[in-house]
Amino acid sequence: MNNARRKPYPFDQIEPKWQAIWDERQLFHAPNPGEKNFDPAKPKFYILDMFPYPSGAGLHVGHPEGYTATDIVARYKRMRGFNVLHPMGWDAFGLPAEQYAIKSGQHPAITTRENIAKFKAQLKRIGFSYDWQREINTTDPRYYKWTQWVFLQIYNSWFNPETNKAEPILTYRGKNPDEVRLAYVDEVPVWWCEELGTVLANEEVIDGRSEIGGFQAVRRPMRQWMLRITAYAERLLDELEGLDWPKGIKLLQRNWIGRSEGALIDFNCMYVDAQGTLMTYHLKVFTTRPDTVYGATFMVIAPEHPLVDVVVTEEQWPAVREYRERTARKSELERTDLSREKTGVFTGTYAINPANNEKIPIWIADYVLLGYGTGAIMGVPAHDERDLEFARKFDLPIVEVVQPPGDEHPIGFVGEGIAINSPVIDGLPSREAIRKITAWLEKRGAGKGAINYKLRDWLFSRQRYWGEPFPIVWEGGKHRVLDENELPVVPPPLDDYKPSGTGEPPLAKAKDWVRYSEKALRETNTMPQWAGSCWYYLRFCDPQNDERFVGEEAERYWMGGDKPGGVDLYVGGTEHAVLHLLYARFWHKVLFDLGYLSKPEPFQRLVNQGIILGEDGQKMSKSRGNIVNPDDVIDQYGADAFRSYEMFMGPLEQMKPWSMRGVEGVARFLARVWRLLMTENQAGEWELSAKLKDVDPDRAQQKITHATIKKVTEDIDSLSFNTAISQMMIFVNAFTNAEVIPLRAMRTFLVLLNPFAPHLSSELWEKLGAKFRDQQEDITEQSWPDYDEQLLVEDEIEIVVQVNGKVRDRMKMSILATEDEMKAAALANPKIRKLVAEKTIRKVVAIPKKLVSIAAS
RNA sequence: GCCAGGGUGGCGAAAUUGGCAGACGCGCCAGACUUAGGAUCUGGUGGAGAAAUCCUUAGGGGUUCGAGUCCCCUCCCUGGCACCA
Numbered sequence: 048m049n050n051a052r053r054k055p056y057p058f059d060q061i062e063p064k065w066q067a068i069w070d071e072r073q074l075f076h077a078p079n080p081g082e083k084n085f086d087p088a089k090p091k092f093y094i095l096d097m098f099p100y101p102s103g104a105g106l107h108v109g110h111p112e113g114y115t116a117t118d119i120v121a122r123y124k125r126m127r128g129f130n131v132l133h134p135m136g137w138d139a140f141g142l143p144a145e146q147y148a149i150k151s152g153q154h155p156a157i158t159t160r161e162n163i164a165k166f167k168a169q170l171k172r173i174g175f176s177y178d179w180q181r182e183i184n185t186t187d188p189r190y191y192k193w194t195q196w197v198f199l200q201i202y203n204s205w206f207n208p209e210t211n212k213a214e215p216i217l218t219y220r221g222k223n224p225d226e227v228r229l230a231y232v233d234e235v236p237v238w239w240c241e242e243l244g245t246v247l248a249n250e251e252v253i254d255g256r257s258e259i260g261g262f263q264a265v266r267r268p269m270r271q272w273m274l275r276i277t278a279y280a281e282r283l284l285d286e287l288e289g290l291d292w293p294k295g296i297k298l299l300q301r302n303w304i305g306r307s308e309g310a311l312i313d314f315n316c317m318y319v320d321a322q323g324t325l326m327t328y329h330l331k332v333f334t335t336r337p338d339t340v341y342g343a344t345f346m347v348i349a350p351e352h353p354l355v356d357v358v359v360t361e362e363q364w365p366a367v368r369e370y371r372e373r374t375a376r377k378s379e380l381e382r383t384d385l386s387r388e389k390t391g392v393f394t395g396t397y398a399i400n401p402a403n404n405e406k407i408p409i410w411i412a413d414y415v416l417l418g419y420g421t422g423a424i425m426g427v428p429a430h431d432e433r434d435l436e437f438a439r440k441f442d443l444p445i446v447e448v449v450q451p452p453g454d455e456h457p458i459g460f461v462g463e464g465i466a467i468n469s470p471v472i473d474g475l476p477s478r479e480a481i482r483k484i485t486a487w488l489e490k491r492g493a494g495k496g497a498i499n500y501k502l503r504d505w506l507f508s509r510q511r512y513w514g515e516p517f518p519i520v521w522e523g524g525k526h527r528v529l530d531e532n533e534l535p536v537v538p539p540p541l542d543d544y545k546p547s548g549t550g551e552p553p554l555a556k557a558k559d560w561v562r563y564s565e566k567a568l569r570e571t572n573t574m575p576q577w578a579g580s581c582w583y584y585l586r587f588c589d590p591q592n593d594e595r596f597v598g599e600e601a602e603r604y605w606m607g608g609d610k611p612g613g614v615d616l617y618v619g620g621t622e623h624a625v626l627h628l629l630y631a632r633f634w635h636k637v638l639f640d641l642g643y644l645s646k647p648e649p650f651q652r653l654v655n656q657g658i659i660l661g662e663d664g665q666k667m668s669k670s671r672g673n674i675v676n677p678d679d680v681i682d683q684y685g686a687d688a689f690r691s692y693e694m695f696m697g698p699l700e701q702m703k704p705w706s707m708r709g710v711e712g713v714a715r716f717l718a719r720v721w722r723l724l725m726t727e728n729q730a731g732e733w734e735l736s737a738k739l740k741d742v743d744p745d746r747a748q749q750k751i752t753h754a755t756i757k758k759v760t761e762d763i764d765s766l767s768f769n770t771a772i773s774q775m776m777i778f779v780n781a782f783t784n785a786e787v788i789p790l791r792a793m794r795t796f797l798v799l800l801n802p803f804a805p806h807l808s809s810e811l812w813e814k815l816g817a818k819f820r821d822q823q824e825d826i827t828e829q830s831w832p833d834y835d836e837q838l839l840v841e842d843e844i845e846i847v848v849q850v851n852g853k854v855r856d857r858m859k860m861s862i863l864a865t866e867d868e869m870k871a872a873a874l875a876n877p878k879i880r881k882l883v884a885e886k887t888i889r890k891v892v893a894i895p896k897k898l899v900s901i902a903a904s
Numbered sequence: 905g906c907c908a909g910g911g912u913g914g915c916g917a918a919a920u921u922g923g924c925a926g927a928c929g930c931g932c933c934a935g936a937c938u939u940a941g942g943a944u945c946u947g948g949u950g951g952a953g954a955a956a957u958c959c960u961u962a963g964g965g966g967u968u969c970g971a972g973u974c975c976c977c978u979c980c981c982u983g984g985c986a987c988c989a
Contacts, residue, residue, distance in 0.1 A: 055943080295908050295984080302907075302985060309989085334989060347989090389987085412987095419988045426989090432905095433987050501988055621983075695929070697917060701910090702982075709916065711942095712929050722944090770918070773928035780928090783945085847924050852970050854924055892969050897923055902969040 055718035056725075057733065058685030062806045066171055074827055075125075075176040077132045079589065079601045085130075092129040093605050094121050095584055095650075097619030097627070098136045100576075101162035102143055106169040107667065108675045108693070108705065113618040113656040115690045116699050116766060118175045120616060122802035123763045125176075126831040132605050133176060134587040136183035137163050141576045142243065142259055145513035148544045155513040155544070159186055169677060173686045174805050176827075181590045185579030186513075190586065192535035193596040194578050195518040201637055202230040202519075202528050206278035213278075213640035225525075229275045229637060230507070232526060236351070236417070237271055237506055240264040244546025245510040246271060248575065251626075269550055272508035272517065272572060276633045280304050280500040283632055289611040291652040293700070299624040305501025309335035310485045312425065312494035314346060314398040316409065318358050330354070330398055330409070333420030333499050336430065337488065338480035340402045341469035342448035343425035344438065346409045347391065349417040350374045358409060360395030367392050367411060374413045389414055389437045400425075401493035402471070402484070412437060420499055429458050449477065505630065507575060510552040512544045514573030522567040538573070580627050581634040584614055584649060596643075603645050612651030613644075621655045628653070654766060657702040659693075664704045675705050687804035688714035694768035694803065713772070717807055719779050720800065724793060724811050735818050736788065744789040749838050751781050752792045756834035759799045768803070775800060790819060795832045847898040848873045850882050866893040873899035 069075065078085040094117050099110055121133035137159075144155035144162075163184065170177070183190055204213045205227040216224050225231060238247040242262035246269060251258045276283075284304050287297050313329040320326050330346060348354060350371045359367045370392040391412030398409055414433055415424050428438030428445045435458070438445055447457040450465040457464075463477035471487050472480040488494035508517070516536045518529040529536065539560035544553055554571040555561060563569050582596070589601035606613030628650070635649040660666060661673025668674070680689045692713040697703045725733045744752060755778045762771035778796060782788060794815065801808040805827070812826035841862065846869060848856045856878045860869065870893050873879055879901065886903040893899045 293909095298908060299984060305985095305988065307988075332989080336989080387987090414987045414989095416988070424989045431989070433989075436987095499988080624984080695916090701917095703916070706916065706930070708930050715944095716929080718944095769916090770928080773918075776928055845924085849923085849970070852968095857924080890969050892923095894923065898970090900923080900969045 054685075055714060056721035056807070058687060058717075058806065061810045062172075062174065062686050065806045065809045066174055068809075069174075069176070069827075070171075070179075072825075073180070074825070075121075075131075075133065076178050076180050077130055079598075080604050081600065089128055089130040091132065091605055091607075092121075092124045092616075093132040093584075093614045094124070094616045095133075095587070095614045095618070096135065097617070097623065098138050098580070098583060099166060100138050100141050100143075101159065101166045103147070103158070103162055105162075105165050106677050108677055108680070109620070109656075109659050109667075111170075111173055111677060111689070112659060112693050112699070113620070114170070114175055115173070115693050116654075116656065116768065117616065117618050118690075119694065119763060119768060119802040120766070122176055122805065122827065123831065125827065126798065126801070126829060128830065132181075132587065133178060134181040134183075134590075135170065135175070135177040135179070136181075136583060136587070137166070137185065138576070138580050138583070139163065139184055139186040140514050140579055142511070142513070145511060145544055148513070152542070154540065156186065159184075172681060173677070173690060176805070181587050183583060183586050183590050185583065188535040188537055189593065191515045191579065193586065194515050194574070194582070195534050195536060196531060196596055197582055197634060197638065198230065198515075198574070198578070199518055199528050199531065199534075200641055200643075201274060201634070202228055204229050204637065204641060206275060211282070213637045215641070229278065231273055231275065232270060233273050233504075234268055234270050235273065235506070236266045236268045238264040239267045239269065239550065246506060246508070246550075248506045248577075248626075251575075271506055272570075274505040274507045274633070276505045276630075277500060277502050279633055279636055280306070280502050281498075282636060283502075283629065286611065286632075286636075286647060290648060290650070292650075293653065293655060296621070296624045296628070296653060296655065300629060303502065303625045303629065307335050307499050307501075309333060309497060309499065310337040310481075310488065310494050311421070311497040312337060312340060312401065312488060313492075314401060314425065316346075316358065316396065316398040318360070318396045328354075328357070330423055331421045332423050332425045333497060334425060334427075336427070336477075336481070337484050337494065338466055338469070338472060338475075338477050339427040339430050339448050340400065340425065340484060340488075342427040342429050342446045343400055343402075343407065344428060344444045344446055345407050345426040346398050346423065347412045347415045347426055347434075347437070348394075348409065348423040349415045350411050350413050351417045352411075352422045354423075355394070355411060358394050358396045359411075363393060363395035367394065370411060389433070389440050391437060391441065393441075401488060401491070402469070408443070410437075410441070418503060419501065430461055432459065432461065435459055505633075507578075508572035509575050510546050510550060511573050512538065512541060512553040514576065515578055516554065516573055517570040519570035520563045520567040521570065526570070536569075577627060577630045581631045582638075584617075584631075585635075585638075585644070602643075606649075607645050608651070610651045611646055612648035613646045614650045614652075616652045616654065617650040618654045618656060620658070624655075655700055657698075657700050659696075660702060660704040662705050662707065667705075675707075680707075680710060684710050684714040685717070685806075687807045688717055691717065691772060691803050695772045697769055699766050699768065716772075716776050716779065717804055719783065720804075720807065721811070723779060723782055723788065724814070735814055738786065738788045739790060739793065739815075740787050741790045741819060741821075742787060744792045748782070748785070748789060748792055751778055752795055753834040753838045755799060756795065756832050757836075757839065760831070760834070763802065772803065775803075790815065797826060798829050798832055801826050801829075844896055846872075846896075848876060848879055849898060849900040850879060850903060852900070855879060855882055862896055864895065866895060869893040869895070869899050873901065 096114050096117050121131050124131045139159045144158045147158050148155045185191060203216050205216050205219050207214045213229060216228060219227055238252045240247055240257045240262050243257055247257055247264060252264050256262060257264050284301060284306055287300060311331055311333055313331055315327060316330045317325055317327045391410045394409045394411055396409050397406045400407055426434040428434040429447045430449050445458060446468060448466060448468050449460060450467045451457055451460045452464050466472040466475050466480040472483050475483060485496045516538050518534055518536050519526050538554060539557035541553060541557060546553055552571040561569050561571060585597045588605040589598040592598050631649050636647060638644050639647050663673050665671055665673060688710060692710040695713050724736055724739060726736045728734050755774050758774040759771045797808045797812050809826050843859050844862050845857050846860045847854050856876055858872055870891050883903045888901060888903045890902040
């Protein structure tokens with residue numbers, strides 16, 4: 048026992064005690080409108096964390112960083128009189144549970160339940176003030192019933208370009224509604240990952256490898272469910288405007304949506320068919336520079352373009368076939384390698400340039416992508432780097448049509464200049480030339496202005512077991528949705544969760560389940576993991592509702608307000624910048640358009656916490672052995688020290704390395720707080736310090752108390768938790784050697800400390816209440832203190848005197864001193880006089896309450 | 905290549921509108937109390953110098969009485985996108 052490290056204060060007793068009290072008293076439950084204890088006078092504040100995937104590894108120190116930040120704000124806002132919605136849940140569908148099931152045969156629901164229990168225990172140990180009555184789990188049928196329901200709404204609507212919003216499919220007047228539904232089936236080239244046995248969304252594939260696991264993925268055409276997110280491209284872009292998101296994240300979304308303005312131009316093409324007849328067709332291209340159309344000396348179409356089968360001449364076929372096969376074998380990584388030389392093959396046929404009627408060759412090359420624009424381009428080698436490289440390689444003509452503004456060489460110039468060699472627009476600057484040539488082409492039926500987006504429709508099906516089944520059945524080759532009252536569609540139990548490898552989903556093995564009726568078979572794909580997280584923040588508003596995905600009144604209350612977004616503050620990692628955050632916005636807008644929601648955006652303010660690196664400054668990883676386990680830290684230093692350290696490390700949004708020494712430092716600070724109020728008696732027991740008295744604080748103590756209230760309040764508002772803690776350290780240092788410790792200052796301080804170190808502050812608050820018997824309620828029910836600006840002002844202030852920009856002396860002066868008085872005092876200062884004696888004074892500047900600056904030479 | 909965000913002591917970092925650079929913490933040094941110290945308390949701690957003083961916010965230039973902060977150029981780091989026509 049002698050070797051056992053003595054705890055600097057008994058956090059190991061305090062912390063479980065308060066966690067139990069909070070649980071028992073349900074102090075952090077936020078009542079909904081209509082519920083008992085609901086106070087309509089309180090404003091609402093919805094503060095949300097990105098809910099975790101409950102992995103087997105348990106919580107790592109990155110999770111609690113954001114969670115602590117939101118917990119501090121949540122506790123602070125409650126003390127400021129807000130009705131605070133601060134929920135937590137589990138994004139529990141996903142690959143690891145399924146892969147574990149494949150290995151062990153254990154049902155993923157069991158693994159998931161165990162992992163959730165572990166995560167929840169860990170979170171509770173940190174003392175977060177979540178409203179656990181609102182806990183949700185995406186794999187719970189009571190939850191995913193409504194995920195499936197949202198899918199029904201998406202399936203049953205279409206995007207009306209006239210009204211620029213989604214409408215029920217019944218309002219569609221065309222003959223085939225399946226062509227316009229927001230959820231549709233298409234045979235599309237998709238990313239297929241052999242290793243994972245599933246297809247992946249574009250967003251889930253990085254450099255041709257799966258984001259999860261890093262396995263090779265290949266392009267392959269498959270029949271898949273798609274969501275028509277592209278219909279919302281414009282609104283997803285425009286409506287970013289009103290959100291308080293980091294600039295960088297907005298930009299990432301903008302780039303991902305990738306809007307570009309230009310024109311679609313039709314090139315007339317001809318070929319001779321097998322019967323020897325001359326056939327013509329239009330080849331449509333998208334370009335952002337229609338003003339360079341006179342410089343188009345060739346066309347290029349993507350190797351996978353369906354027109355390839357039509358346009359290639361007999362003698363060119365062998366070469367084309369060979370090229371196509373070679374391209375198909377290439378990995379995406381190879382194909383997009385910029386340093387690679389351009390390749391391509393001539394089709395043997397020609398197009399007519401609509402501007403000058405010249406006959407130009409049509410080529411096939413893999414630098415043109417089928418997925419963007421029309422999958423075909425006009426080659427303008429003089430003013431496009433890639434086209435130039437291609438033209439040089441294959442010896443195609445290069446015609447300059449833009450004169451650069453400076454003395455730059457026109458060939459290879461891609462900026463804006465003056466149109467040349469272009470009869471219709473000669474002499475016009477590029478902008479004007481674009482406008483004029485577009486109008487000109489439009490009049491001749493050869494093109495029109497167009498906006499193109501990089502954003503692709505969202506590939507929404509996966510060949511997995513552990514996901515939401517689609518509420519869809521197939522009958523006679525056609526899909527139809529199930530009725531709302533047939534939800535939830537629960538996946539069948541399986542013995543073997545392994546994907547078949549052919550692309551047939553594991554659910555297909557459950558033959559009985561698949562047979563929905565005599566004629567109809569169930570859809571066997573499942574939804575991607577994103578589905579559950581696309582709307583969970585709505586469910587938190589009303590998690591027990593079995594009649595509706597969220598009650599109308601609850602939604603209006605929590606997701607309302609005078610801003611476009613409903614959640615007041617959303618904190619999480621940057622890794623979701625384009626995935627979750629784009630998908631959720633899309634679903635939200637569909638539901639908003641259909642009249643289910645009060646605001647067009649889900650998240651008003653977004654903050655990204657920076658990642659925490661290992662002690663060695665490297666990313667934490669098992670292989671590096673630099674992972675910090677929160678449980679170990681809490682065992683040694685306590686939850687309050689853990690929380691406070693995570694906030695003291697540095698700015699929330701910044702990447703920063705972990706330091707055990709740093710934790711120790713913060714733990715020392717908390718221990719000093721403890722010893723400020725507590726002393727150890729002869730028996731080695733802690734008791735309230737005798738120095739603590741119910742007296743008025745002196746002037747200096749009052750000043751620091753109010754300065755601390757001010758700083759901590761402002762810093763929590765701006766999420767600058769590190770400097771808030773610094774200020775509290777300064778406060779404690781100031782009282783450390785005081786003969787008498789004034790009770791009132793300590794009470795104020797404990798309230799300020801409470802959001803950061805809730806256990807310690809609760810315990811000390813209780814002890815003060817027990818002795819002084821004046822205020823008995825729990826600290827979490829206190830209101831946040833106000834500060835008195837009057838107490839912060841000094842009568843006298845130190846004025847700095849600078850000569851030629853260097854500080855040469857300081858003088859005490861009244862804060863009321865005028866500029867002239869300050870200047871006079873500075874010039875009369877003997878030290879300064881000596882310095883400027885030999886020089887001429889050129890200028891004297893005085894800034895009240897700050898300094899006097901003298902320029903002399 | 906393009907876009908965004910950064911670069912401040914030995915380390916994590918502070919620094920309203922341009923106004924005392926380095927708050928607070930870690931580490932280190934010294935002292936006190938101690939059988940002991942990896943506890944606690946006190947003092948010191950950007951660099952050079954005995955000192956006066958000089959130098960110092962990635963580097964260079966500029967604007968200004970005054971620049972970490974504003975402008976221009978260069979270098980480096982992190983993240984994202986990447987043949988997007």
